[in-house]
Structures are given as structure tokens and as C-alpha cells.
Amino acid sequence: RDFTHYFTPQQVSYAYHLSADFMAELLHEATRACHIDAKVLKIARVEGGAEVEFEERAPERYDLVFDARGFPKELHPDQHINISFIPTNTAVIRRCPAIVAENGEGPVLQHTYTRAVARPHGWIFVIPLTVHTSYGYIFNRDVSSLAEVEADFDAFLDADGVSEFEQRAVIPFPNFVHRQIYDGAVARIGNAAAFMEPLEATAIVSAQLQIGMVLHIRLNRPVESLERDAPVVNRFLVNNMLCYGLFVGWHYSCGSQYDTEFWRNARDHVWPQHRVAADPGVVDCAALEKLDDMIELLHRPVIEKADWNQMCAVPLTSYAQMSQGLGC
Ligand SMILES: Cc1cc2nc3c(=O)[nH]c(=O)nc-3n(C[C@H](O)[C@H](O)[C@H](O)COP(=O)(O)OP(=O)(O)OC[C@H]3O[C@@H](n4cnc5c(N)ncnc54)[C@H](O)[C@@H]3O)c2cc1C
Known part of the structure; x- marks a missing residue:
């Protein structure tokens, strides 16, 4: 029980921690943009786009808005999937x-x-x-x-x-996935789309996926497809974040070298809620099914080579490591 898991980046021997301030400066240098420094009060979908209301200035209308305001102060069941099967807050x-x-x-x-x-x-x-x-x-x-x-x-x-x-x-912090990550005019990204702890490297890759997918659809698909594309893209993005959430919740349930109230609570009380919270009928995606497939594979005496690359947010190899519990 006293061992170390190695999660090294694949193919490269380095990883990045990005400075948000420097990153914004770097992007600014290479971008032609109008920077409005104001508090956003509301972002609402309107005919043909979205309207943004600001504090102390007139509202603006845009074709597409990325909402990156971070996580909400409180969760609303109609807007957020409460991934209450994660035991940290x-x-x-x-x-x-x-x-x-x-x-x-x-x-x-x-x-x-x-x-x-x-x-x-x-x-x-x-x-x-x-x-x-x-x-x-x-x-x-x-x-x-x-x-x-x-x-x-x-x-x-x-x-x-x-x-x-x-x-x-x-x-x-809350643990949640937004039900409407992309609705055709508003795209929620980063902590506004979903939050769980630990996000670690998944934070960056998730934001890249959210921005990349929305832009790809908007720039390459005919405008008539917008209404039809939006729910498909949204379901894909919700499914992706929910898969991460399920992996995170499950990994806590595998326990650690400590038999304490935190770890017992994670395993016995918090994780069992995942079947209700991620019920496909409630979340409109198949994340739970994907997790079940991974757990079923893990329990096989021999895992066929063809299954080694199966993923539910992270590869089967990560599930195999985590199933041993957390070392120190
Ligand atoms: C304890 C903790 C540890 C973490 N560790 C890691 C880690 O190791 N690695 C990692 O990748 N991620 C980590 N994360 C996740 C990290 O929060 C995200 O990676 C990252 O901050 C997401 O960026 P974001 O821009 O989506 O949201 P945020 O960083 O929350 O930024 C939101 C921004 O929106 C602004 N804003 C909010 N409301 C308004 C408004 N109404 N009008 C205008 N502006 C507004 C805020 O001022 C803020 O600047 C951690 C998070 C926590 C809480």
C-alpha cells in the first residue's frame, strides 16, 4: 500500500504549468481583438446569437460567446449535473x-x-x-x-x-458538469463548463477540446446545421466531462493507505451515489455505461491486447493503477 503511481505525459518527458497572466499577455500579442474590461452580468441566447449584459455599459450582441467566468457560487439542478459522488469540496x-x-x-x-x-x-x-x-x-x-x-x-x-x-x-469548490456546455450560441468552457478536483492536466485538455470542437463546428459546418449540431456537440462534451468525473469519483473509492473517516466515507457513502447522479436518463449521455465497461474489463483475469487502449476519460492502464488504491 506504500507505493507511488507514475503518471508521466505520453511520448514526452516534460509537462507544463501555465501562468494565466503571462498566457493572456502572449495571446494578446498575436490577436486582433477589442478588449472590454467590465463585469459580465448576464449572457443570454437571443435570435441568431447571444447578448452579453455588462455592469455600467450597454449590452452587446455576438454570434458566439465563450463563457469563461469560472465555477458558479451555487449549483442549480436544472443547469448543473451535481457530481456528488466526489468526496472533496x-x-x-x-x-x-x-x-x-x-x-x-x-x-x-x-x-x-x-x-x-x-x-x-x-x-x-x-x-x-x-x-x-x-x-x-x-x-x-x-x-x-x-x-x-x-x-x-x-x-x-x-x-x-x-x-x-x-x-x-x-x-x-463545487463538483459539477454543466448540462448545457454548448447551445449553439453560448459555449461554456473551463471551470464554467465543469469542475472537479483533481482536474490537474485534464483542465487544459478539456478547455482545448471545448474551444476546438465549438470553433470547428462553427467554422466548417453550414449555418443551417447549427440547430441540429448543437445538441450533438453538447452531448459529446458533457459525456467527456462526466467520464472524467466518474474516474475521479471512482479513484477515491479505491481507498488509500489510510483507513480514516474521509476514505471510508468516500468509498461507502459518496461513491455509491454515482449510479443515480450519472443515470443516462438524467444526464442524456452514456458516460456511466463507459465506466461500467472499464470496471468489467478490470475484473477480467486476462485483458486482451485489443482492449488495452480502451478509454473512459483516461486509458485502462490508469484504471489498473488506481484500482490498487492511493499510495504516498
Ligand atoms: C484548489 C484547486 C487546485 C487546482 N489545481 C489545478 C492544477 O493543478 N492544474 C490545473 O490544470 N488546474 C487546476 N485547478 C483548476 C483550475 O481552476 C483551472 O485549471 C483553471 O483555473 C480554469 O480556468 P478558467 O479560466 O476556466 O476559470 P478561472 O480560473 O476560475 O477564471 C475565471 C475568470 O473569470 C472572471 N470572472 C468571473 N465572473 C466574472 C464576471 N461576472 N465578469 C467578468 N469576469 C468574471 C474571474 O475573475 C476569473 O478571472 C485547480 C483548481 C482548484 C480550486
Whole structure:
């Protein structure tokens, strides 16, 4: 039970953590766009497009709007699929000194792994960035108190040899998939489309898929097909995010080296809700069926080579690793 899972990127030996601020600057340099710096009050579908209402300025009409306002403050059952089978809902974020030694402008040559470490109240991510290391304790505030989590966080940092940290935030988050990721005029992307923890590398690939698919359809299909295409694209995107959600929920149910209330609750009370939450009749897609196929494959004494590349959000090999439970 005391082992490490290796999730290395395929075909390459590196991964990226992107700085949102620098990314926006970089894109701005290569884009011809009108930048409106205002709070968006409402985005509504109207005949032939969508209307955006702003704070303290007149509304604008567009053919297509990408809604990237992040996750909602509260979930509404008519708009959001509540993926309540994921047992975490809060993060404590701490900033610690950089692990990477400063070496001027050149590339960082030593290994700088992102770590995800199982703990009694959930798990901790460790993300080595260039100027600091970001630590986050992901837990369930309905199961563990903040004081208990902070105490275990202190013990972990102590064992990791980190003597100083800056407390950054305590972030409550929802676990959901939006029912209407794309309706033909409004495309919800990133955290506005879905959220679950951990998203990790899936956050970037999901946003790429959402933007790429919507643009591909809009730029290549005749305008008469718009109404017919939208529900098909939406079902595909909802299915994709729900598959990620099911994998995430299932991986918590596989347990860890800790037999604590958090891990027992994840397995015995939270995960069993997935059959109701992802019922195809309720979510209008076949994500649950795909997950069932993967679990069935996992239980076979021999997995045929032809099945090795089967996927439900992630490949069968990831399911096989996770089915062993989470090490440290
Ligand atoms: C604890 C935690 C850890 C995470 N770790 C990782 C990780 O390791 N790797 C990873 O890839 N992802 C991680 N994520 C997910 C991360 O949140 C997403 O990858 C990323 O932030 C999604 O970007 P986004 O632009 O969709 O949403 P956000 O980053 O939430 O951005 C939304 C933006 O919209 C703006 N906005 C909101 N409302 C309005 C409005 N009304 N008008 C105008 N602007 C508005 C906000 O100010 C904000 O700038 C983590 C998330 C959490 C909570």
C-alpha cells in the first residue's frame, strides 16, 4: 500500500504549468481583438446569437460567446449535473519556497515532479513552480474540521522539510458538469463548463477540446446545421466531462493507505451515489455505461491486447493503477 503511481505525459518527458497572466499577455500579442474590461452580468441566447449584459455599459450582441467566468457560487439542478459522488469540496492553499534552484534564465534541468500525496483527511498536491512551490490540501469540510486539516498539513510540511509557508486561501469548490456546455450560441468552457478536483492536466485538455470542437463546428459546418449540431456537440462534451468525473469519483473509492473517516466515507457513502447522479436518463449521455465497461474489463483475469487502449476519460492502464488504491 506504500507505493507511488507514475503518471508521466505520453511520448514526452516534460509537462507544463501555465501562468494565466503571462498566457493572456502572449495571446494578446498575436490577436486582433477589442478588449472590454467590465463585469459580465448576464449572457443570454437571443435570435441568431447571444447578448452579453455588462455592469455600467450597454449590452452587446455576438454570434458566439465563450463563457469563461469560472465555477458558479451555487449549483442549480436544472443547469448543473451535481457530481456528488466526489468526496472533496474544499482546498487549503499554502505557498512555500521554490524547490527548483534558481539558475538564471536557462531551462530547469533537474526533475520537478508534481506530487499528489494521500493523507488521512484527503490528499495534498505539491506543484513546484519557478518562484515558489504551491501546496494544497484537498479535503471534505463536512467530514474533517479545518483545524484537523491544518494540523495534518503542518505535519506533512514538517516531514517534507519545509519550515516556512504563507497561507494563501481556503477555497470551497463545487463538483459539477454543466448540462448545457454548448447551445449553439453560448459555449461554456473551463471551470464554467465543469469542475472537479483533481482536474490537474485534464483542465487544459478539456478547455482545448471545448474551444476546438465549438470553433470547428462553427467554422466548417453550414449555418443551417447549427440547430441540429448543437445538441450533438453538447452531448459529446458533457459525456467527456462526466467520464472524467466518474474516474475521479471512482479513484477515491479505491481507498488509500489510510483507513480514516474521509476514505471510508468516500468509498461507502459518496461513491455509491454515482449510479443515480450519472443515470443516462438524467444526464442524456452514456458516460456511466463507459465506466461500467472499464470496471468489467478490470475484473477480467486476462485483458486482451485489443482492449488495452480502451478509454473512459483516461486509458485502462490508469484504471489498473488506481484500482490498487492511493499510495504516498
Ligand atoms: C484548489 C484547486 C487546485 C487546482 N489545481 C489545478 C492544477 O493543478 N492544474 C490545473 O490544470 N488546474 C487546476 N485547478 C483548476 C483550475 O481552476 C483551472 O485549471 C483553471 O483555473 C480554469 O480556468 P478558467 O479560466 O476556466 O476559470 P478561472 O480560473 O476560475 O477564471 C475565471 C475568470 O473569470 C472572471 N470572472 C468571473 N465572473 C466574472 C464576471 N461576472 N465578469 C467578468 N469576469 C468574471 C474571474 O475573475 C476569473 O478571472 C485547480 C483548481 C482548484 C480550486
